[in-house]
Amino acid sequence: MSRSLYKGPYINEKILKKIQGKKPEQAGTINVWDRASVISPEMVGFTFGVHNGKSHLPVFVSEEMVGHRLGEFSPTKKFIRHGGKMQKELETKRKEAEVAAAKASKAAPAAKK
DSSP states (O other): OOOOTTTOOOOOHHHHHHHTTOOHHHHOEEEEOOTTOBOOGGGTTOEEEEEOSSSEEEEEOOGGGTTSBGGGGSOSSOOOOSOSHHHHHHHHHHHHHHHHHHHHHHHHHHHHO
């Protein structure tokens, strides 16, 4: 749910204070816990360490990110994979095929010599 227009976007004042008067090159990574803060044009070029509940993930802010929230670029859940036994069998077959292709490509240049 977005904020009403008369309130404007929510930007944490502490974040703006941390980047005020600094250049992106000299600031380094700025650790931030406020995932709900909206990215403003002043933040472009800075790298923020956005907290995901466990650690700070580095997020380099570009112009396309303006208007989005910091938390959108720091996922809180780690995706493992879908599927069970059948998926595992398919992955092992795919890996075996890659290994066989690599061995064949290594053997091919040696045969040409």
